[in-house]
Amino acid sequence: MSVTLKRRFSVDEVVNTVSTMRKIKTYAVIGGTSGMGLGLAQRLVERGDRVLIGGRNAGRLEAAARKLGPLATARSVDIEDRASLTTFFAGQEELAGLFTPGTTYRTASFREADAETAESPFRAKFWGQYWAVHTALPYFARDAAIVLMSGAASVRPAGNPAYSACNAAIEGLARALAVELRPIRVNCLSLGPIDSNLWRNRDASIREPVFDSWRALALTGEVGTVDDAAGAALFLLDNGNMNGSTIYSDGGYTMR
Numbered sequence: 001m002s003v004t005l006k007r008r009f010s011v012d013e014v015v016n017t018v019s020t021m022r023k024i025k026t027y028a029v030i031g032g033t034s035g036m037g038l039g040l041a042q043r044l045v046e047r048g049d050r051v052l053i054g055g056r057n058a059g060r061l062e063a064a065a066r067k068l069g070p071l072a073t074a075r076s077v078d079i080e081d082r083a084s085l086t087t088f089f090a091g092q093e094e095l096a097g098l099f100t101p102g103t104t105y106r107t108a109s110f111r112e113a114d115a116e117t118a119e120s121p122f123r124a125k126f127w128g129q130y131w132a133v134h135t136a137l138p139y140f141a142r143d144a145a146i147v148l149m150s151g152a153a154s155v156r157p158a159g160n161p162a163y164s165a166c167n168a169a170i171e172g173l174a175r176a177l178a179v180e181l182r183p184i185r186v187n188c189l190s191l192g193p194i195d196s197n198l199w200r201n202r203d204a205s206i207r208e209p210v211f212d213s214w215r216a217l218a219l220t221g222e223v224g225t226v227d228d229a230a231g232a233a234l235f236l237l238d239n240g241n242m243n244g245s246t247i248y249s250d251g252g253y254t255m256r
């Protein structure tokens with residue numbers, strides 16, 4: 001007669017058992033509650049890694065944590081606020097990687113932008129990511145990988161000069177950090193238009209004409225997906241020979 005003993009295993013027991021077979025890593029994603037950040041976090045937990053996700057809105061943090069399951073930890077953070085970055089990373093176990101798509105900024109033309117608007121992309125997207133990496137520095141593993149977020153406006157300006165310059169500066173920052181932080185790898189993901197919540201939350205009467213104009217410009221005739229963006233970020237985290245590079249995941253949008 002055979003007897004089968006059944007008992008529930010805690011997440012930590014399962015993680016500890018699996019980690020004896022494959023080293024489980026932990027990644028931080030600021031902006032991990034929506035769009036491409038959540039898409040990357042989903043891929044990481046699906047392969048058995050842990051994620052620390054951050055964002056400003058408590059409801060979105062809770063919903064994302066529920067969706068990602070027990071391998072995810074969600075903490076509040078505003079990438080523009082250095083004190084909140086310190087709290088976000090405090091006590092964190094060793095990080096194998098960091099992805100920082102979580103920023104909010106305004107754009108306007110050179111003639112129309114007031115100082116607040118003109119400086120907004122640098123304040124939020126450039127300095128936000130700069131200080132996020134700086135704050136996370138003590139927690140990185142020796143072979144960690146960082147993926148910064150820029151955008152196609154770096155090489156294909158669309159009339160918001162401060163925003164274009166900000167994206168180009170972020171791509172330069174990735175190169176400079178790759179040199180200074182080695183052997184930590186630092187790369188940059190530059191996206192063309194992506195059909196994410198950023199656009200889904202806007203009225204179709206605003207979104208669809210913009211998407212149509214982008215489809216006309218992309219060599220693929222398509223707007224990219226969150227999955228495209230998450231896959232490109234994962235590649236930059238994983239590929240040990242990518243360093244100081246910028247990937248343009250844009251369907252050829254920057255070539256027209």
Ligand SMILES: NC(=O)c1ccc[n+]([C@@H]2O[C@H](COP(=O)([O-])OP(=O)(O)OC[C@H]3O[C@@H](n4cnc5c(N)ncnc54)[C@H](OP(=O)(O)O)[C@@H]3O)[C@@H](O)[C@H]2O)c1
Nearest residue numbers: 031033034035036055056057078079102103104193194196
């Ligand atoms: N979608 C595109 O077409 C596109 C193209 C090129 C580049 N990008 C870049 O990719 C980034 C992410 O885009 P997405 O389409 O994934 O947007 P999304 O779906 O709106 O997600 C943005 C994420 O960032 C978080 N976030 C926003 N501001 C933050 C802040 N100050 N501090 C911390 N977290 C913050 C949001 O949560 P909370 O709001 O709760 O904080 C959310 O988790 C954009 O900011 C942009 O720089 C997007």
